Amino acid sequence: MALPGTSSGLHIVHIAAEMAPVAKVGGLADVISGLGKALQKKGNLVEIILPKYDCMQHNQINNLKVLDVVVQSYFEGNMFANKIWTGTVEGLPIYFIEPQHPGKFFWRAQYYGEHDDFKRFSYFSRVALELLYQSGKKVDIIHCHDWQTAFVAPLYWDVYANLGFNSARICFTCHNFEYQGTAPAQDLAYCGLDVEHLDRPDRMRDNSHGRINVVKGAIVYSNIVTTVSPTYAQEVRSEGGRGLQDTLKIHSKKFVGILNGIDTDTWNPSTDRFLKVQYSANDLYGKSANKAALRKQLKMSSANASQPLVGCITRLVPQKGVHLIRHAIYKTAELGGQFVLLGSSPVPNIQREFEGIADQFKNNSNIRLLLKYDDALSHMIFAASDMFIVPSMFEPCGLTQMIAMRYGSVPVVRKTGGLNDSVFDFDDETIPIELRNGFTFSKADEQGFDSALERAFNYYHRKPEVWKQLVQKDMKIDFSWDTSASQYEDIYQRAAARARAAT
Ligand code: ADP
Incomplete structure (x- = not known):
């Protein structure tokens, strides 16, 4: 040195x-x-x-x-x-x-x-x-x-x-x-x-x-x-x-x-003090323990341990694809998953709109919208979620997709900016298999997003072994600086x- x-x-x-x-x-x-x-x-x-x-x-x-x-x-x-x-x-x-x-x-x-x-x-x-x-x-x-x-x-x-x-x-x-x-x-x-x-x-x-x-x-x-x-x-x-x-x-x-x-000291599931249980790619028990803990903390349904949990942590601004984030909430509910959004908006009408949606789902034990900035909670959501959405209109780099992978949450993202340089579609045979780590879509519309999310749900439910290998692979990718x-x-x-x- x-x-x-x-x-x-x-x-x-x-x-x-x-x-x-x-x-x-x-x-x-x-x-x-x-x-x-x-x-x-x-x-x-x-x-x-x-x-x-x-x-x-x-x-x-x-x-x-x-x-x-x-x-x-x-x-x-x-x-x-x-x-x-x-x-x-x-x-x-x-x-x-x-x-x-x-x-x-x-x-x-x-x-x-x-x-x-x-x-x-x-x-x-x-x-x-x-x-x-x-x-x-x-x-x-x-x-x-x-x-x-x-x-x-x-x-x-x-x-x-x-x-x-x-x-x-x-x-x-x-x-x-x-x-x-x-x-x-x-x-x-x-x-x-x-x-x-x-x-x-x-x-x-x-x-x-x-x-x-x-x-x-x-x-x-x-x-x-x-x-x-x-x-x-x-x-x-x-x-x-x-x-x-x-x-x-x-x-x-x-x-x-x-x-x-990403800062791999701050974002390290095997040492993260915000988690209920630390875990690693070779010991995923802790990941399910964190999912159970988050569900309990947010008073969500725990009836089915393998019901997929979709996470999203973001500033709620048009760049982040607010309309697709809103759509994802309904789509996840339709697909039988759970959804947790952590986000706040500097734009008053977006903040109000999401407060309205939060209110609409307040008695639904599968959907939670937390409209605030909360670092500790963000760590818990990365750890607890199975999938993580980033449907941005444009994204200079984006960090959350990389943090999500480090915590074993498989990204579902739009192919733009840094998302295109860090997330490679699991089904795209033109990409070397060792690079494929998530699900991507190109057009910024609901159909594009739905097809990527549906493919993720399919693997999760129908091919749990393949899914587990994908989770482990994502956790081992080197996203350090x-x-x-x-x-x-x-x-x-x-x-x-x-x-x-x-x-
Ligand atoms: P941007 O810089 O455009 O906001 P990035 O993905 O590059 O987007 O970085 C966002 C960072 O801020 C990530 O570390 C993410 O976890 C964090 N973050 C965003 N919103 C929240 C929130 N509501 N609570 C806690 N952390 C948040």
Whole structure:
């Protein structure tokens, strides 16, 4: 193993708006900790910069303490002080930024969804770079993620490089092109970016309206641009790019899709402390014990131990195929299975619609809808379910299908994005048999979904031995970050080598 500071160990800093388990909204959080740990294990020095949210899980941070130094940072024509806290999360060193700004940017009792998100995260991006600049650290790679920290790329090259802070190279990962961070052009000036210089079609002006677009800016200004699966990287070169397809084509040489891994320490059925009974591929007794426990906990029918349980854990947003999730509830009931949904929606009418469905089924002991975010319960559902549905309209990578397989729950998914790179149809004879691990469908309609779910039910009921082998095979697939982290390491190394050659 190479040690940090030696020729092959890199100094990598992630600047992000989320990190599991301390500040998690979705998959981005899992990536920061999973990729961070894997890169650290490979001998790199990895540090992470996060906002100090009032609502984060403070009990997940070790040795949280405030530093003596205060970092002064520019915003809207003034300098503002920022307290810097340090701590470790899952063994990774973290800097938490606490602005002393009257806008109380991270004292909002939620991570996103505020009227001034653009301001809050442009402020954060600027302080994160200021912290690195003032610390005098010799960073090799600054890795920013999604629109919230996309500001880092133009700030670095247009502001900080001019101050002599230019040894690092910038990697930007877009976890979802649906969210691009657009605003009136003049809002770029808050964090000290030059509006006139950047509000141009080849820089940060959005491709279809007069606003500026920070994800576009990060694509233009970063040295490396990645997204989270090879199939999604293809999809976003056309409609999936949500208007950025031409920008991605122009910058295609630096753009690559790398499939996310999962954190196999957090998601490990043989050590998972949230489960009633731990289990492994060679000892599946625990899986049925967890199914029994979940049924009891949710007051579901336990009359038939081999009645299949279908799970779904998701943000309820249109991307996730809300209409097919709703349909799956009725279809599972029709097929004689049980269904557990854990999900919450930031969209009030979707949340209300599912509350209505939950109400409709409240006296049905086979269906449960839990419309909230609950990490502990998610572990139990992965363990207890026999099948797991992900009928997304589009899915940059998707983590739940991989977690489900690790827990022996067979995925039924739509062939899109990262689902297409991780789930291979059990009946598809064009695919090598050893890769076939689930059930897939292509068309985003009820018929497509039904045929995949029906095939899964058929195997489950009629070929229990084949099903058991499939479960065991899925549990043994290596979805760890190891391979993907090596790919990131490789592109970082090449960028760092080019940077060294340039000096
Ligand atoms: P996205 O990032 O689009 O939300 P991913 O599949 O990449 O989707 O990641 C979702 C992550 O969030 C998974 O770890 C999943 O288990 C978790 N998750 C989603 N909804 C919930 C919920 N209601 N309760 C607990 N965990 C959830």
